[in-house]
Amino acid sequence: MRIERLREFIAGKELDGALITGRENLFYFSGSAPVLGGYLVVTPDDALFIVPELEYEEARETSRVPVEKFKTGKELYEKLSSLNLKKLGIEGKTSFSTLQTLREKVGVREFTSIDEVVRDLRIIKEPEEIEAIKAACEIADMAMMAALEEVREGRREREVAARMEYVMKMNGAEKPAFDTIVASGPRSALPHGIAGDRRIERGDLVVIDEGALYRHYNSDMTRTIVAGSPNEKQKDIYYAVLEAQKKGVEMARPGAKAKDVDGAVREVIAEYGYGDYFIHSTGHGVGLEIHEWPRVSQQDDTELRPGMVITVEPGIYLPGFGGVRIEDTVLITREGPVRLTKTERELI
Incomplete structure (x- = not known):
C-alpha cells in the first residue's frame, strides 16, 4: 500500500521513478534500515533495494522488496543508470553533492520532491x-x-x-x-x-x-x-x-x-x-x-x-x-x- 501510493504520485508527476536513501523512509517503505544505508528505487512498475555488500544478508532477510548488492560505487551507478531515471523523485533532505552525482553518473536530468506524499503517508500511523x-x-x-x-x-x-x-x-x-x-x-x-x-x-x-x-x-x-x-x-x-x-x-x-x-x-x-x-x-x-x-x-x-x-x-x-x-x-x-x-x- 505504501509503495502503491508512491507509485500513484510518480505516475501523476510523470516521473521515471523515485529514489529513497533516508534511514527512516527506507524502513517505512522497505521494512529494512541497514546501518550503512541503501538506495530504494521505486518505478511505475517495480521496486528495488540496492545495498552495500556487507548489509546484503540483513536487508535480504528484512526487506519487503527485492534486494540487490553492490561492491563499488561504479557498480551502484551502473545499476541505477540501467533503470533509465531521467526524471527522478527525491527526498528533500538529499544533499547537493548527491544530486550532482546523480546528474553526472546516473544521467538524471530533472528532480522532483516526494516529501509531500511521504509526509501524507507517514502522518497517519498504521x-x-x-x-x-x-x-x-x-x-x-x-x-x-x-x-x-x-x-x-x-x-x-x-x-x-x-x-x-x-x-x-x-x-x-x-x-x-x-x-x-x-x-x-x-x-x-x-x-x-x-x-x-x-x-x-x-x-x-x-x-x-x-x-x-x-x-x-x-x-x-x-x-x-x-x-x-x-x-x-x-x-x-x-x-x-x-x-x-x-x-x-x-x-x-x-x-x-x-x-x-x-x-x-x-x-x-x-x-x-x-x-x-x-x-x-x-x-x-x-x-x-x-x-x-x-x-x-x-x-x-x-x-x-x-x-x-x-x-x-x-x-x-x-x-x-x-x-x-x-x-x-x-x-x-x-x-x-x-x-x-x-x-x-x-x-x-
Whole structure:
C-alpha cells in the first residue's frame, strides 16, 4: 500500500521513478534500515533495494522488496543508470553533492520532491506503528519513574540521565530517542538543557525530558519536579503549565487544527501572566523521527485525524529562576485523545 501510493504520485508527476536513501523512509517503505544505508528505487512498475555488500544478508532477510548488492560505487551507478531515471523523485533532505552525482553518473536530468506524499503517508500511523509507539511510551514511563526516584540533593544531572537510559535499554529500547534532558535549578529555564555535571540542590526545579526508541519508533515525554518543597512562585508556574497541558491534550481531537491546540495552550499560559515566557511551539508529530509532521504550532493548519501521534508540551522559562515543562505523547483516535505516556503529571 505504501509503495502503491508512491507509485500513484510518480505516475501523476510523470516521473521515471523515485529514489529513497533516508534511514527512516527506507524502513517505512522497505521494512529494512541497514546501518550503512541503501538506495530504494521505486518505478511505475517495480521496486528495488540496492545495498552495500556487507548489509546484503540483513536487508535480504528484512526487506519487503527485492534486494540487490553492490561492491563499488561504479557498480551502484551502473545499476541505477540501467533503470533509465531521467526524471527522478527525491527526498528533500538529499544533499547537493548527491544530486550532482546523480546528474553526472546516473544521467538524471530533472528532480522532483516526494516529501509531500511521504509526509501524507507517514502522518497517519498504521496499527503496527501505533503498537510500537505505545511500547516506546511504556519504556519511557519506566525510565521516568526511575528518574523520579533518582532525583535528590547532591545527585548530578548526568547520573539521573544514566539511570534512565539504563532502564530504557534493560526494558527493550534500542537507545534513547534523543539526548536526555535533565536540567536543574537555573538550568531548568533552558528548553534543551541536556544533562550535565551540575549537582541538584535542595529547592531546585528539575525538568526531565526523555524518550525511548523501540523497533525504530520514538516516544517523548517531560515531567518537572522540585527537589524538596516548592515555593509559591514555583507552584504558580507549575500549575499554569499543568492546566495548559491538560487543555492542550483535551483539544487534540479529530477535526481540530494543530494551531488550535497551540492557541488553546497559549491562552491559558497568557491568562496566568506568563505568555512571554512560553518560547516554543506546543508540540510536534512523533513516529520514525522524534520530530515529524504535524507541527503543533501557531502556523500549522493541519487538521488532526485519527491515527496521528503528537506531543503536547507547554513550558514556562524564567531566566535566572528556572522553568517548568510537562509533555505527553498523545494518540488521536475517533473517540478523542489518548495519552500514551502515563506517568503522573501532578508532581508538585
